[in-house]
Amino acid sequence: MTNSTLQLGKLPATLLRELLDGCAPAPPEVLLGPAPGEDAAAVRVEGGTLVVATDPITLTGRDVAAHAVVVNANDVAVTGVRPRWFLCAVMLPAGTTADDVRALFAAMHEALERTGATLLGGHTEVTKAVTQPVVVGQMLGLRADGAFIRTGGAAPGDVIVQIGPAPIEGAAVLANECAHLSNTLAPEVLDEARRALSDPGISVVEPALAAAELGASALHDPTEGGLSAGLYELAEASGVSLEIAADAVLWYAPGVDLCRAVDVDPWGVLASGTLLAAFPERVAAAAVEILEASYPTAVIARAHHGSGVRIDGGRALVRYGQDEVARLLGP
Helix, strand or coil, rough: CCCCCCCCCCHHHHHHHHHHHHCCCCCCEEECCCCCCCCEEEEECCCEEEEEEEEEEECCCCCHHHHHHHHHHHCCCCCCCEEEEEEEEEEEEECCCHHHHHHHHHHHHHHHHHHCCCCEEEEEECCCCCCCCCCEEEEEEEEEECCCCCCCHCCCCEEEEEEEEEEEHHHHHHHCCCHHHHHCHHHHHHHHHHCCCHHHHHHCHHHHHHHHCCCCCECCCCEEEEHHHHHHHHHHHHHCEEEEEEHHCEEEEEHHHHHHHCCCCCHHHCCCCCEEEEEEEEHHHHHHHHHCCCCCEEEEEEEECCCCCEEEECCCCCCCCHHHHHHHHCC
């Protein structure tokens, strides 16, 4: 990769692979280490398998602490392990008041209570290094039987299931950060989108744990780069190609409306709240029947030998190296 200026958002996949290839060999207790598409690590400990994940929230200053809890809980849950312990580093801009911090922590505690996780510690400071609140979270979970699921567990022949529509997270960020949308969209659309982080919500903890119990071979929660990036990450981590049925994809209507209003592609917009699950064909139908009784669920793709993500048997699905929201809101 040339020495080009990097875009806002995730590092390009080729650069990330280069950096991770430079890691020293992991000791034997590391069951799952750093790899593109894998958002958590797994370590063998005396009590079973410890799963750990970390993620920052940087694209929005609204509900940032609650958002950090849920996003990090999702990263643990997609391994089939329940999130239990949370740490965070909270960086606040100059001008932050004591009441601002109280509100931030109140929202964090509410999110932890809903998740069933406990705050263990972290660090909080006011700094000129940020211009809006930034929260870097770390979530941990423990599974006594040692089992866990990888993003890279899908195999040729597996059925790819979408649980929850997209883009829920992107809808909330756009509605809360783009004030001019009040001039172009119906108030009820904006009101619904502004509430999207809690209703329908961006947690995939319960559907991920349910999918794991139903025999999922791989789980992944698309985030930056949207549903498109999530599908590519699942395919590349698993060493398979994916064939997408476009008409089957579940879309969150207010999110699509907002994307159209600001001329961004909903395929490439922040997609927390959506879960991708791969199932072996022998269990897929039964799993989908059970899941769709509780969650919006659809079979959207199949895994095949090869590489890449194609849509409707033809063109390659557009891949967004930079999330469309980051492109829109960036300098």
